[in-house]
Amino acid sequence: MEKLKKNIWLVLISILLVDFVLIYFQNFYNYSSNNIDYVNRGIESNFKIITNGYLGIFFNVKYFGLFSWLIIPIGIYYSKKNKYYFFLFILFLIIALIIGFLGYINFRYAYTFTIPIQLIIAYFLFSNNLFSDKNFTLVFVFLYLAHFVFFVSIDMIPKYYNRIQSNLNTTSNKKSIYKYIDENIKSDSVFLVNNIPQFYYYTKRFGYFYWCKDDELFTNDKRIKLFNTQNLNSVHKELKQLKVNYIFSDTLFNMYSSSFHKYLRNYTKPIYRQERLVVYQLK
């Protein structure tokens, strides 16, 4: 510990160098991938799937900050002091790995531990008197601030601007697609809704819930794999049997299933579109 205190600035610079490498390869290096879902979630390469996904709790620098991975050496440090702490640390690593391997696809799962981790790091630095150095405290907080401002400006602001614009157009605009559905489509019409729960929230129409990525259509008593073993003509007949007249989908979601996309192109026609949301009528 005394060694660490003496070389604290050297340690800090080394940590930052590791972080810059992570930031560069996680956010600015171009990887080629055809998996649109993985690209949207920032796990489209082996490096990203490991550092942002499986081990995201420690190394997803964008979401969890520059210092999260320090929980590993700090955990080892506390483990040496007490057998029960060692047990807790091993348990934490097991949970972290379970979350990482089962929930690698979404950073929200790993985020569960971010606040406790940050608090343990702060407590470690405090209990070892590193915050008694005013300069260290200022630099430490400044690094968090700089990291935060950087990612807010390159990621959050553009994302939120687009999302808010899109939502204002979709839900409050007089020509909103949901108003269109309620006002222009017969009340006894049946929809196939491709994983857009907003449909049920904003309209009064009936729609079977479907998700093209898993190819599952949910009815009262069964789940139907629409495209599993059938050709497109049989799918069309099956939907007609279910009395489906319209399909409500998002053009981004359509990309998740080539069969579904092909079906939309050949057996339906788009009748109303608002940004990515489209109402298709079955031919």
Place this chain on the structure above:
Amino acid sequence: MLNFLTLLISYFILFILFPLPIAVFLNRYIKNNFLFSFAASIGLALPVSALLLNYLLIFFPHFPKSFYLGIILSFFLVVSIIQKNEFKLFLNSLFIEFKLLFGKYSLLCFLLLIVAVFLQVSYSILKPFTEHDSFEYAIQGRIFAKELSIEYLKNRYDINSGFYYVGLHGYIYPLIYSLENIYTSYFLKPSDFLFRGLNTFYSFFILLMTVSYLKNKSIKLALVSLLIIVFTYSFIFTALQTSLDHLRIFLLLVFLFFWKENFNETKIGFILLLFIILGLSANIHSLNMIIACFLLFAWSIYQLINKKPLHLIIVACFAFLFGGSFHYLLDTFFGTGWIFKL
């Protein structure tokens, strides 16, 4: 304007009046930190209300809406009456601690808190509702409020709309929507503003609770911790969304702080409280359920190492189940099969 007033009144009831009896009870196990007791209980009353509604809709379905609201109100009233002697002392101590902490800036800090609440209520009303998963919970919450019953079914399919609830988690979060839908229907068209802004509110509660807990260790540590939480990108990213994340993380943090504060405590009242909180956290999301099982295991091992009586672990397990994790047993055996479904 009516929306804004209804929301302010409901916030006052759900985040000030209802938490007070819980805070008084929590304070029995927290030494000299009245602000922490209050900050932790601010976010507990709403999930406790939703848990009560959950049990009421399972065991007493199809009653008038006023029955459910009446029972929830009565619960908090009874808990308050039982502790009426400690109420005054707690409130006095709370104000004194606040004054001591902020000194001559007490009034200014109090006004800043009011402004923060005001901004958050405004944000709840103005914020566009965009988050895919939250729509699913909201729709299921609306279905619960309409049907006024909860049954465990293999397929959670709404025959009227065709909606299929794919969620795997407990019902407390959708039931917060139902609760709001039920009580706002008395004043105006049912609204969803509380539900929309819940995550932002719980972000604020996380900060409040963390600072109030750490201030007794060191003011500097409390302030640095506050800054590093706020400046973590995922915190603000999540805080601005309609989501259940900060609710589940808040409950997990209450458990962790409360456990850390009373590491060796073995009073039955404390164990019941601790594991009801863990059960609530588990009910919100399946991930929390998995983490909660590990935490229960870790706590039990500690009791066994220290040769504490076995019945404490049994009490903890029952409290954990009653707190909300019982849902996953019901769902596994009588409902969708939870994570074990084929």
